[in-house]
Amino acid sequence: MNTLGDSQLARLGAEPGLVAAVDQHAAELREAIPIDRETLGDYLLGFLDELRHRGWVFTGELDEPSLRLTAVCWLAREHGFLGDELPA
Template identity: 75%
Template sequence: MVFEEGWAVKPLRWLMDEMGEAQLARMGDEPGLVAAIDQHAAELRDTVPLDKETLRDYLLGFLDELRDRGWVFDGRLDPPALRLMAVCWLARELGYLEDGRRA
């Protein structure tokens, strides 16, 4: 995961392009992954309102924390990666990436 210019302008779209599409595609082959993402998505549903702006702001804060800790996505599905995948999954399921507007 590389924080190139523009990642903070449209973070949901950036995250989906950076890791979401490829990682979410794995859900069809890995039932345990489905359960893990569902658990993270449920925690998000219970923690923050899931309107587009709040989910985007949550993602920005979470990414800032990961950057401060020096976390880098290396393909392993550790808790931060699963949380990011849950954000991608929610953004896609809620239609925040399909309306043609910046996410």
């Protein structure tokens, strides 16, 4: 959330194209995995491991990995998984 989520989620109110792209990624996640705290967290850790393996770094650009990570952050926020102030 600190590196990408907060800044990307703040952009959603001003960028309809970003909303649509994040919504599409969120829909794909809903179809692929159960959206509960543990499963979403496990998905996020695995996805981040793969990104690190590939050498991906968040640059602020709207690429596929950043959109997917934003969707994970959005789902975590919408489902109340961040209410206990644990990092996502």
